[in-house]
Structures are given as structure tokens and as C-alpha cells.
Amino acid sequence: MNAIVIKSLTKIYGSNYALREFSLNIEAGRVYGLIGPNGAGKTTAMSILATLLAPDGGTATVGGYDVVKEPALVRRLIGYMPDFFGVYDGLKATEYLEFYAAAYWIPVGERPRLTRNLLELVNLSDKANTYVDLLSRGMKQRLALARCLVHDPAVLILDEPASGLDPRARAEMKEVIRQLRRMNKTILISSHILPELAEMCDNIAILEQGRLVANGTVEEVAAARQGARILKIDVAEKLTELIEFLCQQPGVAGADGDAGWARVSYTGNKAAQGQLLRDIMDRGWTVLEFAEVKGNLEDAFMAMTGEVE
Numbered sequence: 567m568n569a570i571v572i573k574s575l576t577k578i579y580g581s582n583y584a585l586r587e588f589s590l591n592i593e594a595g596r597v598y599g600l601i602g603p604n605g606a607g608k609t610t611a612m613s614i615l616a617t618l619l620a621p622d623g624g625t626a627t628v629g630g631y632d633v634v635k636e637p638a639l640v641r642r643l644i645g646y647m648p649d650f651f652g653v654y655d656g657l658k659a660t661e662y663l664e665f666y667a668a669a670y671w672i673p674v675g676e677r678p679r680l681t682r683n684l685l686e687l688v689n690l691s692d693k694a695n696t697y698v699d700l701l702s703r704g705m706k707q708r709l710a711l712a713r714c715l716v717h718d719p720a721v722l723i724l725d726e727p728a729s730g731l732d733p734r735a736r737a738e739m740k741e742v743i744r745q746l747r748r749m750n751k752t753i754l755i756s757s758h759i760l761p762e763l764a765e766m767c768d769n770i771a772i773l774e775q776g777r778l779v780a781n782g783t784v785e786e787v788a789a790a791r792q793g794a795r796i797l798k799i800d801v802a803e804k805l806t807e808l809i810e811f812l813c814q815q816p817g818v819a820g821a822d823g824d825a826g827w828a829r830v831s832y833t834g835n836k837a838a839q840g841q842l843l844r845d846i847m848d849r850g851w852t853v854l855e856f857a858e859v860k861g862n863l864e865d866a867f868m869a870m871t872g873e874v875e
């Protein structure tokens with residue numbers, strides 16, 4: 567049974583496609599990683615699933631409920647952790663969770679036990695009486711995760727829950743997510759760092775420039791990406807226009823210009839690659855360099871979907 571069904575989801579800002587015909591099915595009980603570089607559309611997709619943003623095209627359902635037509639029913643089923651969130655000063659960790667429990671109409675008598683259990687789950691029992699603004703970043707992230715569990719949702723949508731954390735805090739966050747998985751939650755979790763997710767996800771979907779470019783088990787996606795290589799295309803001018811052009815060409819799985827040249831994930835054969843170079847020159851670009859980036863494929867893959875800030 568699918569917990570989340572996304573069909574041809576499209577979101578446009580001005581002339582910029584944040585999501586372009588994005589489709590994905592997520593089976594109940596799975597941990598699904600949504601990976602992509604900054605600006606790929608992860609937050610946009612998650613905000614739509616969380617009923618906070620209306621799509622311009624396509625549909626999405628959670629637990630069979632439409633996110634646009636039945637938002638109240640969807641909200642009961644989901645726990646959403648946004649990429650940026652605030653904590654209220656002057657509240658202790660316990661009070662903070664009790665506040666959210668009240669917002670979800672959890673009966674007063676049940677709140678103390680619930681908050682105790684949640685703090686234990688996210689490994690913050692010893693911080694129950696600490697003011698939330700005094701918690702470390704990693705602790706705040708885990709408290710935010712506990713917050714989205716107060717109504718015991720079946721589906722969790724977690725937007726970069728491990729971002730900005732040091733390795734130890736990341737490991738603690740991962741452990742909590744593993745535990746939620748054992749509790750049979752369906753979890754959609756985003757990151758722009760592949761290794762961060764690979765070891766805790768059953769499946770991975772890769773978004774690039776609003777498009778789904780890979781989807782499957784971690785092993786399937788890794789195998790499929792073996793077919794791609796990275797091209798470095800350096801031009802004298804109009805890099806942004808070149809990237810737009812490249813993204814429309816066959817065999818191009820994704821392209822970015824973060825390095826100051828076009829970094830292209832390319833699956834075409836050698837003949838098609840030669841034709842691509844001719845097409846670029848025919849359109850008037852002065853090509854300074856056109857080369858395959860040598861080295862480990864995993865490194866190349868990471869160059870596309872790894873840390874780009």
C-alpha cells in the first residue's frame with residue numbers, strides 16, 4: 567500500500583520551475599530519501615505534501631487524502647519538520663512539547679506521560695527541565711522531531727533534519743530516525759548529502775532542478791548512476807543560458823554551474839557527446855574546455871549531489 571502518491575507535481579515561480587512533473591510513490595512503512603542539490607525542489611515538494619503550499623499542476627495524496635482538497639485529513643496523518651523552525655524562548659523542553667500536545671487536543675491527563683515518552687525517544691530525558699533556547703542545535707532538532715510526533719502520525723516529512731549538525735549530533739539524529747522506522751512510520755527525509763541518507767533509507771529519489779532523475783533502492787540508484795559520467799564544459803560567456811540549454815538535451819541528467827563552469831551529469835554515448843559539443847558551438851558559445859571529469863565515479867556523483875555550498 568502506498569502512503570504517499572505524487573503525480574506530475576509542478577510548481578512554478580515566475581518562469582522558474584521549482585518542480586517539473588515530479589511523480590513518486592512511497593510505500594507505507596518505508597524510509598524514503600529525497601536527495602538533491604540546493605534549489606532542486608525538495609522543500610517545495612515537502613511543503614506541498616505538508617499542505618502548506620499549493621501546486622500549479624499535478625496531484626499528491628497522503629494516506630489516500632488529497633493534499634489540496636482534504637488538507638485537514640492529511641494534517642492529522644503527518645508530522646512535518648520544516649528546514650527552518652523557531653523554538654519559543656522561556657519554555658522548558660517539557661513545556662514546549664506540552665504546548666504542542668495541547669494544540670493537538672491531547673487530553674491534559676495524558677500529556678505528562680506523552681512528553682516523557684517523546685523526550686526519551688529523542689534522547690532528551692535529561693533536558694526535560696532545560697529552557698529550549700539553551701539547547702544545542704542538535705538537541706533543538708531532536709526536540710523539533712519530537713514535536714512533530716505528539717499526535718502519533720503515521721507519516722513523517724522531515725526537511726533536512728540533520729543539516730548544520732556536527733558528526734556526533736548527526737549520528738544521534740540518525741539513531742532516532744532508525745527507531746521511528748522500527749515503529750513502522752513512513753518517513754520521507756531530505757538531504758543534499760547522499761551518504762547522510764544512504765545508510766538509513768530503503769529507497770532514494772534524486773531531484774535535480776525540479777525533475778526526478780533517479781528513483782529506486784539505494785543499490786538500484788547507485789547502479790543506474792554508474793552509467794552517468796560528469797562532463798566539464800567551460801564557456802567564455804552565458805553560462806546560465808548554457809545550463810538551461812543543456813538541461814533540455816537528451817542524455818543530460820542534470821547540470822549546474824556552481825563551480826564556475828557547467829558540470830553536467832551525462833548518460834549519452836561518445837557519438838552523442840560529440841554531437842552535443844557541436845550543438846553548443848553551433849549556437850554561438852565559445853567553448854574553452856569540454857572534458858570528462860576524471861576520477862572515481864562516486865566522487866563525480868558526489869560533485870553533482872554532494873555538498874555544494
Ligand SMILES: Nc1ncnc2c1ncn2[C@@H]1O[C@H](COP(=O)(O)OP(=O)(O)OP(=O)(O)O)[C@@H](O)[C@H]1O
Pocket residue numbers: 579582583584602603604605606607608609610611649758
Ligand atoms: N517563495 C519562492 N519564490 C520564488 N522562488 C522560490 C520560492 N521558493 C523556492 N523558490 C525556488 O524554487 C526552487 C526550488 O527551491 P527549494 O527550496 O524547493 O529547493 P531545495 O531543494 O529545498 O533547496 P535547499 O537544499 O537549498 O533547501 C529554487 O530555484 C528556489 O529558488
